[in-house]
Amino acid sequence: MTPDLLARLREQVKxxxxxxxxxxxxxxxxxxxxxxxxxxxxxxxxxxxxFPIEEAVAIFNEPSxxxxxxxxxxxxxxxxxxxxxxxxxxxxxxxxxxLTPEGRAKLVPTLxxxxxxxxxxxxxxxxxxxxxxxxTEYMHLSPDSSVSEAINHVRANSRQRLHIYSCYVxxxxxxxxGAISLRDLVIASPGKAVQDVMRKYPISVHxxxxxxxxxxxxxxxxxxxxxxxxxxxxxxxFVTIDDALDVIxxxxxEDVHKLGGMQALEEPYLASSVFDMVKKRVGWLIVxxxxxxxxxxxxxxxxxxxxxxxxxxxxxxxxxxxxxxxxSQATSLIIRAIxxxxxxxxxxxxxxxxxxxxxLVLGGVLGGLGFLRIAIVSxxxxxxxxxxxxxxxxxxxxLVGVVLLGTLAGSMLPFLxxxxxxxxAAASAPxxxxxxxxxxxxxYFTLASLILKGRLL
Amino acid sequence: MTPDLLARLREQVKxxxxxxxxxxxxxxxxxxxxxxxxxxxxxxxxxxxxFPIEEAVAIFNEPSxxxxxxxxxxxxxxxxxxxxxxxxxxxxxxxxxxLTPEGRAKLVPTLxxxxxxxxxxxxxxxxxxxxxxxxTEYMHLSPDSSVSEAINHVRANSRQRLHIYSCYVxxxxxxxxGAISLRDLVIASPGKAVQDVMRKYPISVHxxxxxxxxxxxxxxxxxxxxxxxxxxxxxxxFVTIDDALDVIxxxxxEDVHKLGGMQALEEPYLASSVFDMVKKRVGWLIVxxxxxxxxxxxxxxxxxxxxxxxxxxxxxxxxxxxxxxxxSQATSLIIRAIxxxxxxxxxxxxxxxxxxxxxLVLGGVLGGLGFLRIAIVSxxxxxxxxxxxxxxxxxxxxLVGVVLLGTLAGSMLPFLxxxxxxxxAAASAPxxxxxxxxxxxxxYFTLASLILKGRLL
Numbered sequence: 001m002t003p004d005l006l007a008r009l010r011e012q013v014k015x016x017x018x019x020x021x022x023x024x025x026x027x028x029x030x031x032x033x034x035x036x037x038x039x040x041x042x043x044x045x046x047x048x049x050x051f052p053i054e055e056a057v058a059i060f061n062e063p064s065x066x067x068x069x070x071x072x073x074x075x076x077x078x079x080x081x082x083x084x085x086x087x088x089x090x091x092x093x094x095x096x097x098x099l100t101p102e103g104r105a106k107l108v109p110t111l112x113x114x115x116x117x118x119x120x121x122x123x124x125x126x127x128x129x130x131x132x133x134x135x136t137e138y139m140h141l142s143p144d145s146s147v148s149e150a151i152n153h154v155r156a157n158s159r160q161r162l163h164i165y166s167c168y169v170x171x172x173x174x175x176x177x178g179a180i181s182l183r184d185l186v187i188a189s190p191g192k193a194v195q196d197v198m199r200k201y202p203i204s205v206h207x208x209x210x211x212x213x214x215x216x217x218x219x220x221x222x223x224x225x226x227x228x229x230x231x232x233x234x235x236x237x238f239v240t241i242d243d244a245l246d247v248i249x250x251x252x253x254e255d256v257h258k259l260g261g262m263q264a265l266e267e268p269y270l271a272s273s274v275f276d277m278v279k280k281r282v283g284w285l286i287v288x289x290x291x292x293x294x295x296x297x298x299x300x301x302x303x304x305x306x307x308x309x310x311x312x313x314x315x316x317x318x319x320x321x322x323x324x325x326x327x328s329q330a331t332s333l334i335i336r337a338i339x340x341x342x343x344x345x346x347x348x349x350x351x352x353x354x355x356x357x358x359x360l361v362l363g364g365v366l367g368g369l370g371f372l373r374i375a376i377v378s379x380x381x382x383x384x385x386x387x388x389x390x391x392x393x394x395x396x397x398x399l400v401g402v403v404l405l406g407t408l409a410g411s412m413l414p415f416l417x418x419x420x421x422x423x424x425a426a427a428s429a430p431x432x433x434x435x436x437x438x439x440x441x442x443x444y445f446t447l448a449s450l451i452l453k454g455r456l457l
Numbered sequence: 458m459t460p461d462l463l464a465r466l467r468e469q470v471k472x473x474x475x476x477x478x479x480x481x482x483x484x485x486x487x488x489x490x491x492x493x494x495x496x497x498x499x500x501x502x503x504x505x506x507x508f509p510i511e512e513a514v515a516i517f518n519e520p521s522x523x524x525x526x527x528x529x530x531x532x533x534x535x536x537x538x539x540x541x542x543x544x545x546x547x548x549x550x551x552x553x554x555x556l557t558p559e560g561r562a563k564l565v566p567t568l569x570x571x572x573x574x575x576x577x578x579x580x581x582x583x584x585x586x587x588x589x590x591x592x593t594e595y596m597h598l599s600p601d602s603s604v605s606e607a608i609n610h611v612r613a614n615s616r617q618r619l620h621i622y623s624c625y626v627x628x629x630x631x632x633x634x635g636a637i638s639l640r641d642l643v644i645a646s647p648g649k650a651v652q653d654v655m656r657k658y659p660i661s662v663h664x665x666x667x668x669x670x671x672x673x674x675x676x677x678x679x680x681x682x683x684x685x686x687x688x689x690x691x692x693x694x695f696v697t698i699d700d701a702l703d704v705i706x707x708x709x710x711e712d713v714h715k716l717g718g719m720q721a722l723e724e725p726y727l728a729s730s731v732f733d734m735v736k737k738r739v740g741w742l743i744v745x746x747x748x749x750x751x752x753x754x755x756x757x758x759x760x761x762x763x764x765x766x767x768x769x770x771x772x773x774x775x776x777x778x779x780x781x782x783x784x785s786q787a788t789s790l791i792i793r794a795i796x797x798x799x800x801x802x803x804x805x806x807x808x809x810x811x812x813x814x815x816x817l818v819l820g821g822v823l824g825g826l827g828f829l830r831i832a833i834v835s836x837x838x839x840x841x842x843x844x845x846x847x848x849x850x851x852x853x854x855x856l857v858g859v860v861l862l863g864t865l866a867g868s869m870l871p872f873l874x875x876x877x878x879x880x881x882a883a884a885s886a887p888x889x890x891x892x893x894x895x896x897x898x899x900x901y902f903t904l905a906s907l908i909l910k911g912r913l914l
Contacts, residue, residue, distance in 0.1 A: 164640045183621045260789025269794035295774035313770045317752035325887040332717025337726035429886040430782040
């Protein structure tokens with residue numbers, strides 16, 4: 001759909017929702033879902049009443065239709081029941097999970113008994129497992145049928161609008177024997193048995209596997225879908241690559257939020273309440289604040305030195321921020337390398353030696369700049385006093401040290417977290433910075449005591 | 458493949474590569490690619506010589522086989538030529554782009570003339586555009602053939618091991634008329650014309666569209682593949698959802714690196730040279746360092762106040778880090794919301810009002826903790842002197858102020874960057890922190906002057 005058409009339709013929906021059917025034919029469901037997102041709940045429900053039922057079903061099938069569970073509750077009950085019956089099983093369980101208890105009590109009994117039983121089965125899986133996100137409408141074939149019988153079966157049982165990702169070949173107890181794509185069926189000789197043309201040992205996932213693991217398997221093996229089995233290898237459903245794409249995007253959002261030093265939001269930013277958002281942010285902020293309080297202790301410990309050489313105080317923010325910045329770079333590099341399996345826990349010493357080299361070079365560059373600043377200012381003024389050279393030397397070595405500390409803490413912390421069973425992404429930039437700050441200040445004043453003793457101190 | 462088998466195979470490849478063929482039958486190509494990644498170049502080439510040709514081709518078809526272009530150059534030339542001829546067109550152009558000039562000169566002329574012409578066409582597209590990542594082996598049908606003729610055409614032209622994502626219906630000048638899935642062909646009546654059963658107005662992308670845009674379109678419209686067309690709507694090839702998945706994962710890596718305050722690495726972490734890595738990191742570190750130098754100027758400006766009330770210096774790192782941490786949270790929230798299109802540039806004032814509310818609450822919490830610390834310490838000691846209450850009040854209001862500054866800078870900077878045409882992800886945590894630090898110090902000493910005047914100052 002062209003942006004022009006979208007703009008025109010948006011105008012029309014806003015100004016005169018009654019006439020919207022005129023343009024419906026040209027709309028694709030994801031675009032319609034975006035429009036629905038912009039309307040009030042009441043207008044959204046009204047608009048969905050005006051769409052032909054197939055269009056309404058297609059829109060409710062879109063995960064991007066943000067408030068579909070809320071809309072479902074205020075739709076006229078006949079239409080709600082019909083939509084709920086016709087959407088795909090994974091989206092149905094997604095919506096039902098989010099209904100209010102009243103909504104559930106009202107809507108679930110309108111489903112045919114077989115779908116109700118299926119829902120009971122799906123809802124028992126945690127929502128972020130393979131079982132929680134799978135669809136159940138797979139095409140199953142028996143091993144002894146011929147290829148032409150199989151094609152006829154597909155023809156008779158294929159539902160409108162649904163892709164057929166793969167057909168699964170099951171034994172009498174619904175256990176997975178093999179998989180066969182429609183293409184393989186079409187090019188096979190019609191008289192052969194399905195079991196002779198299917199692919200054996202297909203990859204499958206367990207119903208309680210985490211959705212992230214499922215997504216990684218789909219991506220790694222270039223699969224369009226993967227069957228989901230239970231303990232006895234019985235096929236329960238399948239997860240498709242477009243579900244995996246949604247999972248990967250969701251997990252990435254979580255990672256970015258954690259990297260920013262907070263708990264991940266579950267809802268889109270503007271859809272979360274301010275209260276909820278503060279709740280996700282305040283915990284880490286407090287932890288970091290309490291950790292950072294140690295800097296006040298460290299500075300208090302060196303108060304005598306500060307009193308004698310107040311000039312040292314001027315560079316405190318510069319020093320702590322340099323450690324934090326180099327740590328932030330290192331942790332974002334390593335978190336991503338771990339997530340992509342480019343760096344394994346056993347690689348920690350390779351990473352460490354690389355980060356020592358990088359830290360020394362980067363620290364040398366920043367230290368040099370710090371030295372230059374003091375030297376240049378001292379050519380034209382007496383700001384830094386007669387011992388400016390020794391102050392500059394102190395700053396140089398401190399910067400080399402804190403940048404090195406930053407790269408080491410930033411690169412090793414994700415490995416450590418992973419080793420003790422936490423998410424490496426919790427090694428956020430602020431967390432690393434806080435760790436480095438106290439150490440950086442201690443280094444600074446220790447070096448200053450050594451270099452400036454008998455001069456300023 | 459089970460981890461056991463993988464471990465066994467890894468052992469075997471390492472200890473006795475000659476016997477590896479015994480276990481080859483059970484390996485899937487992505488697992489084999491992982492193994493190959495762990496070998497030296499020479500061993501990798503030797504192992505690939507021992508695999509049956511279909512297996513070798515399957516491994517070279519894996520983007521996860523990291524050094525396939527380097528391996529290609531040292532393979533025996535007959536095998537290299539055969540692999541290059543048989544891999545899919547998108548992987549072939551990927552590999553050829555990365556060959557040395559000598560490798561190219563040696564290998565490209567071994568391709569059949571039609572593939573050489575195709576390569577010339579593909580290589581003219583920038584590598585991150587639709588044209589640069591597309592495959593050319595699509596199934597094309599003419600609008601007037603019957604469904605049964607179309608199925609026969611598919612049967613005759615379907616290449617081993619390749620999915621058929623969709624068949625495209627083209628006119629005499631190769632312009633896109635419609636798309637039809639194999640499922641639609643199978644369930645349609647055999648006598649109908651293709652143009653009567655195809656889906657009209659299929660979504661397509663332009664060959665120069667950025668790969669990120671192509672990935673978003675595939676994800677949004679739940680497509681398994683999207684056709685790539687040129688200016689005259691002629692179909693050149695198609696991009697599949699598994700390519701899109703690779704693109705999205707790559708873009709995520711870029712975002713995380715930028716968020717960490719550096720340029721994105723192009724190669725995997727351990728595959729990049731230390732020199733290259735330092736180059737990507739040093740630029741931003743210098744910019745941030747120069748910006749942060751302003752804190753030394755600010756503190757220099759308030760040196761007199763510091764001299765009178767040295768106790769103020771103790772809280773400098775605590776204050777600047779609190780602004781940085783709240784800014785880091787806000788920027789990671791907003792960058793992700795912008796990337797997911799959850800927050801549009803026109804939403805900036807809604808975001809701002811939410812961030813003002815959050816900033817005040819979060820600042821109040823941290824300010825309260827800061828106040829408590831001074832109060833509690835002052836019950837038991839004289840560390841903060843007789844005016845501890847006023848110092849605590851100064852710290853409270855400063856923390857409210859810097860946390861608010863942090864949330865505002867962190868949330869508005871991504872919008873600003875997007876507006877002026879930059880990547881919002883450049884609003885890294887360190888960048889936001891640097892912006893807030895100077896302002897935070899000025900606020901601190903200004904409040905201190907007001908509150909402590911006639912007391913400490």
